[in-house]
Amino acid sequence: MSKPSIREVLESYGFDAIPDADRWVKVRCAFHGERNASASVHPKQNRFKCFACGMSGDSYDIIQAQEGIPFSEARQRYGTGDEEVRGGVHRQSGRGVHSKTRTGRRTFRSGIR
Template identity: 45%
Template sequence: MTSQSPPTELVRTVSESLWKPAITEVFGAYYPQVILKDYSGWQKVCCPVHAESNPSATVNVADNRWKCFVCNLSEDTYDIIRREEGIGFREAQKFASERFSGGSEGVLQPAAREPSRGVPSRPRFGQRGEQVPSGVRRFGQNRG
């Protein structure tokens, strides 16, 4: 059996959807008072969300994540953009690709689909007011 490589269009689409801005860029834009070094691993920093004198947060440049142990806040780069700009995930992707050194092709749009099925307005089988067929017992009925 020979293995075939995926089409280049699919590879390009997947790599575009996986792109995230570097946390050093996002922190530099929103929190200029926090200095991050360009090495992988966790770095201790003062939390940019609340005032403090001792570092209580850590940033992982390799994973594009940060966590504050006082606020119990853990975010990636899109979460920071969403919180600071007050926008949703898709808007944060578009914002990041335009503002930071992102992909030139833009953000993938969700596929068009039909709306999901709604909840029926009538009661479900066996609920109040509905006739139960003979031989079927309701919960709590005596046998007999």
């Protein structure tokens, strides 16, 4: 199973079109609404990082945070990279929380459902 493209995942959650580049590209983060670019995406590495809200990771990390589902379900739903990522940004007020993943990596979990 291949990962879904970070470009397709982010664009499905309201990001402007992201060029297919082999470098970090500055983008405006759609997860917290802003005027200036505070996030970066590396399409070839399938990575995303927002320096304002702390959201970061690969396509599965973004899907998990946005849809509130575990990795196994995100992989089952979107693992081939063929399925369209559905959804949108649904935020609740509240502060984010840091948590550890199964691999021990720290991730930022905000009040996103």
